[in-house]
Amino acid sequence: MLKPYIIKTATILLSYPLLAAADVAPMFTAVQPDTFGDSMALSNAWGDYDNDGDLDLVISFKTGDIRLYQNSDGVFENVGPSLGLPTSGKETRSIAWGDYNGDGYLDIYIGSNRNGNELYRNNAGQSFTEVGVSLGVDIPHVSSRQISWIDYDSDGDVDLFVADRVGENYLFRNDDALFTDVSKVTGLNDARPTVGACWFDYDGDGLLDLFLANQSGSKDALYKNNGGVFEDLADALGVGGDERTPRQGGVDCTVGDFDNDGDFDLFVANYGRNYLYRNDGNGGFEEVSEALGISGDDLMVGASFGDYNNDGFIDLYVAGYDGPADNRRPVDRLFKGDGASFYEIDISNSPLNGADHGVQWGDYDLDGDLDISLTEGYNILGHHPLLRNELVDEVKVRSLQVTVLDRNGLPSRAGAEVRLYDNEGSLLASRLVATGDGYNSHSNMPVHFGLKTLQQVTVEVTFQTPSGPVKQRLNDVDPSQYISTTLTVKQE
Numbered sequence: 001m002l003k004p005y006i007i008k009t010a011t012i013l014l015s016y017p018l019l020a021a022a023d024v025a026p027m028f029t030a031v032q033p034d035t036f037g038d039s040m041a042l043s044n045a046w047g048d049y050d051n052d053g054d055l056d057l058v059i060s061f062k063t064g065d066i067r068l069y070q071n072s073d074g075v076f077e078n079v080g081p082s083l084g085l086p087t088s089g090k091e092t093r094s095i096a097w098g099d100y101n102g103d104g105y106l107d108i109y110i111g112s113n114r115n116g117n118e119l120y121r122n123n124a125g126q127s128f129t130e131v132g133v134s135l136g137v138d139i140p141h142v143s144s145r146q147i148s149w150i151d152y153d154s155d156g157d158v159d160l161f162v163a164d165r166v167g168e169n170y171l172f173r174n175d176d177a178l179f180t181d182v183s184k185v186t187g188l189n190d191a192r193p194t195v196g197a198c199w200f201d202y203d204g205d206g207l208l209d210l211f212l213a214n215q216s217g218s219k220d221a222l223y224k225n226n227g228g229v230f231e232d233l234a235d236a237l238g239v240g241g242d243e244r245t246p247r248q249g250g251v252d253c254t255v256g257d258f259d260n261d262g263d264f265d266l267f268v269a270n271y272g273r274n275y276l277y278r279n280d281g282n283g284g285f286e287e288v289s290e291a292l293g294i295s296g297d298d299l300m301v302g303a304s305f306g307d308y309n310n311d312g313f314i315d316l317y318v319a320g321y322d323g324p325a326d327n328r329r330p331v332d333r334l335f336k337g338d339g340a341s342f343y344e345i346d347i348s349n350s351p352l353n354g355a356d357h358g359v360q361w362g363d364y365d366l367d368g369d370l371d372i373s374l375t376e377g378y379n380i381l382g383h384h385p386l387l388r389n390e391l392v393d394e395v396k397v398r399s400l401q402v403t404v405l406d407r408n409g410l411p412s413r414a415g416a417e418v419r420l421y422d423n424e425g426s427l428l429a430s431r432l433v434a435t436g437d438g439y440n441s442h443s444n445m446p447v448h449f450g451l452k453t454l455q456q457v458t459v460e461v462t463f464q465t466p467s468g469p470v471k472q473r474l475n476d477v478d479p480s481q482y483i484s485t486t487l488t489v490k491q492e
Contacts, residue, residue: 026308026309026334026345026347026352027389027390027391028350028351028352028371028372028387028388028389028390029351029387029388029390030351030385030386030387030388031076031371031385031386031387031388032075032076032386033383033385035069035076035077035078036076036383036384036385036386037383037384038061038383038384039376039377039379039380039381039382039383039384040061040062040063040377040380040382041059041060041061041062041357041358041375041376041377041382041383041384042059042060042061042062042092042093042094042357042358042375042377042439042440043059043060043092043093043094043095043357043358043375043438043439043440043441044057044058044059044060044095044358044359044360044373044374044375044384044438044441045057045058045059045095045096045097045360045441045442045443045444046097046360046362046364046373046443046444046445047097047106047443047444047445048106048444048445049068049070049097049105049106049108049122049125050070050125051104051105051125053485054071054073054074054364054365054366055071055362055363055364055445056068056069056070056071057069057071057076057362057364057373057386058080058095058097058108059095059358059373059375059384060092060093060094060095060110061092061377062091062092062377063088063089063091064086064087064088064089064090064091064092065080065086065087065088066080066085066086066087066092066095066108066110067080067085068080068083068085068108071364074364074365076386083126083127083128084120084127084128084129084130085108085120085128086118090112090113090115090116091112091113091115092110092111092112092113093111093112093113093143093144093145093165093440094110094111094144094145094146094147094162094163094440094441095108095109095110095111095147095440095441095442096108096109096147096148096149096436096441096442097149097442097443097444098149098158098160098412098414098442098444099122099158099410099411099412100119100121100149100157100158100160100174100177101121101177102157102177102408102410102412103122103124104409104410105122105123105124105125106122106411106444107119107120107121107122107128108120108122108128109132109137109147109149109160111142111144111145111147111162111440112142112144113143113144114141114142114143114166115140116132116133116138116139116140116141116142117132117137117138117139117142117144117162118130118132118138119131119132119135119137119138120132135177135178135179136172136179136181137160137162137172137179139162139164139170141167142162142164142166142167142170143164143165143166143167144162144163144164144165144440145163145164145165145194145195145196145197145440146161146162146163146194146195146196146197146252146436146440146441146442147160147161147162147163147436147440147441147442148160148161148197148199148414148435148436148442149412149414149442149444150199150208150414150415150435151208151412151413151414151415151464152171152173152186152199152208152225152228153173153228153466154206154207154464154465154466155466156406156407156408156412157174157175157176157177157412158174158412158414159171159172159173159174160172160174160179161188161197161199161210163194163195163196163197163212163440164193164194165193165194165195165215166193167191168183168189168190168191169183169188169189169190169191169194169197169212170183170188170189171183171186171188185229186228186229186230187223187229187230187231187232188210188223188230190212190214190221190223190232192212192214192218192219192221193214193215193216193218193249194212194213194214194215195213195214195215195249195250195251195252195440196211196212196213196250196251196252196253196268196269196437197210197211197212197213197253197436198210198211198213198253198254198255198266198435198436198437199211199414199415199435199436200255200264200266200415200432200435201264201415201417201464201469202222202224202263202264202266202279202283202285203224203283204263204283204469205468205469206464206465206467206468206469206470207225207226207227207464208225208415208435208464209222209223209224209225209230210222210223210225210230211223211234211239211253211255211266211268212250213249213250213251213252213253213268213269213270214249214250215249215250215251215271216246216247216249217244217245217246217247217248217249218244218249219234219235219240219241219244220234220239220240220241220250220268221234221240222234222237222239222240237283237284237285238277238284238285238286238287239266239275239277239285239287241268241270241275242272242273244272245272247271248270248271248272249270249271249272250268250269250270251269251270251271251300251301251302251439252268252269252300252301252302252303252437252438252439252440253266253267253268253269253303253437254266254267254269254303254304254305254316254437254438255267255305255432255435255437256305256314256316256431256432257314257429257430257431257432258276258278258305258313258314258316258337258339258342259278259339259340260312260313260339260427260428260429260430261281261427262281262419262427262430263279263280263281263430264279264417264430264432265277265278265279266279266285267294267303267305267316267318268303269300269301269302269303269318269319269320270298270300271298271299271300272297272298273289273296273297274289274294274296274298274300274318275287275289276288276289276292276294292340292341292342293335293341293342293343293344294316294335294342294344296333298318298320298322298331298333299320299321299322299331300318300319300320300333301319301320301321301356301357301439302318302319302355302357302358302359302437302438302439303316303317303318303319303359303437303438304316304317304359304360304361304437304438305437306361306370306372306448307370307448307449307450308361308369308370308372308389309336309391309395309450310368310369310391310395310396310398310399310450310451311338311450311452312339312428312429312449312450312451312452313337313338313339313429313450314337314429314431315334315335315336315337315342316334316335316337316342317332317333317334317335317352317359317361317372318332318333318334318335318359319332319355319356319357319358319359319374319438319439320332320333320356321356321378327379328356328378328379329356329379330353330354330355330356330376330379330382331348331353331356332347332352332353332354332355332356332359332374333347334347334352351385351387352372352374352387354374354376354382354383354385354387355374355375355376356375356376356377356378356379356382357375357376357377357378357439358373358374358375358377358384358438358439358440358441359372359373359374359375359438359439360372360373360438360441360443361448362443362445363401363446363448364386365388366484366485367396367484368391368396368397368398368399368401368483368484369389369391369395369396369399370389370448371386371387371388371389372386372387372389373385373386373387374386374387375439397454397480397483398450398451398452398453398454398479399448399449399450399451399479400420400448400449400451400457400459400477400479400482400487401446401447401448401449401482401485401486401487402418402431402446402447402449402459402461402486402487402488402489403446403447403486403487403488403489404416404418404433404447404461404489404491405488405489405490405491406490406491407490407491407492409490411444413433413463413464413491414433414434414435414436414442414444415432415433415435415464416432416433416461416462416463416464417430417431417432417433417461417462418430418431418432418433418447418449418459418460418461418462418489419431419459419460419461419462420449420451420457420458420459420460421457421458421460422455422457422458423455423456423457423458425458428449428451428457429449431447431448431449432447433447434447446486451479454478454479454480456476456477456478456479457477457479458473458474458475458476458477459473459474459477459487459489460472460473460474461489461491463491472489472491472492474487474489
């Protein structure tokens with residue numbers, strides 16, 4: 001493992017030996033430590049609730065507090081209480097952004113631990129109103145885990161998936177902002193104890209499929225979408241996981257193209273051995289975690305892929321913990337990717353070792369590099385730090401961020417695929433419009449690409465449609481023209 005870092009009096013910076021000239025040292029500094037200093041936080045999600053062009057951050061707490069940190073030129077303030085979000089009450093375990101009514105403003109769905117969920121309608125960025133009960137999506141007895149706003153039937157609006165830790169999972173079809181429970185008719189009423197859920201088109205047929213990370217000794221699931229009816233093919237595809245004891249199981253999953261070959265791979269954080277499934281491009285997977293440098297038998301909880309050093313290869317952050325129930329501490333892991341393997345960076349004595357649940361990458365200050373939000377929910381002395389990535393200027397600008405919109409100009413295309421090609425037509429990298437990861441959260445944010453150079457690229461977006469995958473291309477995109485902003489691609 002790579003070893004420590006430079007300590008300065010007011011700020012802790014991480015600086016590791018470089019293994020190659022292209023390596024960039026991981027350097028992160030705490031943002032507003034007092035603001036992000038309280039404990040018992042669980043899920044975190046980025047989304048621009050007020051449509052001002054930068055990412056805001058919502059965080060759920062065991063105490064029932066829902067904090068919405070408004071981002072104003074990189075300064076954060078909790079505006080949740082003034083906008084009608086709860087400040088106490090039932091334990092909240094999950095959170096997700098999605099514009100369910102198509103009015104152009106992101107709404108918030110909040111999952112509780114067996115006390116009823118809530119859907120807060122965003123009133124043009126001025127306030128939030130609870131509408132979950134009236135719309136029939138409160139699910140009174142669910143122990144909610146991963147929530148995803150996805151368009152499983154490709155009809156143009158976002159549907160709602162809710163994973164249940166103690167009962168059957170739920171899928172609600174959205175029709176003109178009215179919801180119908182279609183869990184049983186679609187075959188997604190899986191009763192195993194689900195914690196993690198990742199939607200992606202694993203086989204390239206233009207339909208979103210669903211992977212489930214299941215707890216308490218259960219096998220995992222991969223539901224192939226056969227046009228609105230789902231079939232579990234996990235065992236046939238080799239992604240069901242090992243035989244598990246009742247104390248073992250899947251907790252979270254994250255999707256990314258770690259080897260830049262154009263198809264999407266899957267990482268599963270476990271109580272037990274973690275899994276990295278490489279997509280073979282032919283509808284199958286190979287488990288390669290230990291062969292590629294991801295080892296250990298852990299209690300890992302949240303995971304997310306992100307290219308923190310802008311070298312063109314996604315890296316992997318995994319949040320976990322150890323210790324007895326009354327004295328748990330974070331044991332987090334950062335794996336740097338080079339496209340062929342991963343090597344672990346020792347973050348045990350650094351600010352990056354600050355989570356036991358939530359982890360979400362996001363460029364909140366639009367400077368080109370990925371910052372990170374963490375939550376520590378088990379330790380009552382913990383916090384929920386926001387850490388700013390301190391890449392040097394010439395490296396942070398080597399990036400391109402892409403906002404994907406539907407035909408109505410709405411950010412409803414979770415699961416759409418974005419690929420970059422160079423001028424010779426060679427694939428550089430692939431990214432997925434987020435469908436949820438990092439522990440029970442679904443962010444709504446641009447897709448981030450780190451770049452080796454600022455040469456022109458072709459941007460290709462693949463949309464899921466009823467007639468199959470549809471590709472749109474933008475040629476001769478100059479990344480230097482999108483520094484401090486994003487490239488927008490609207491579905492035709």
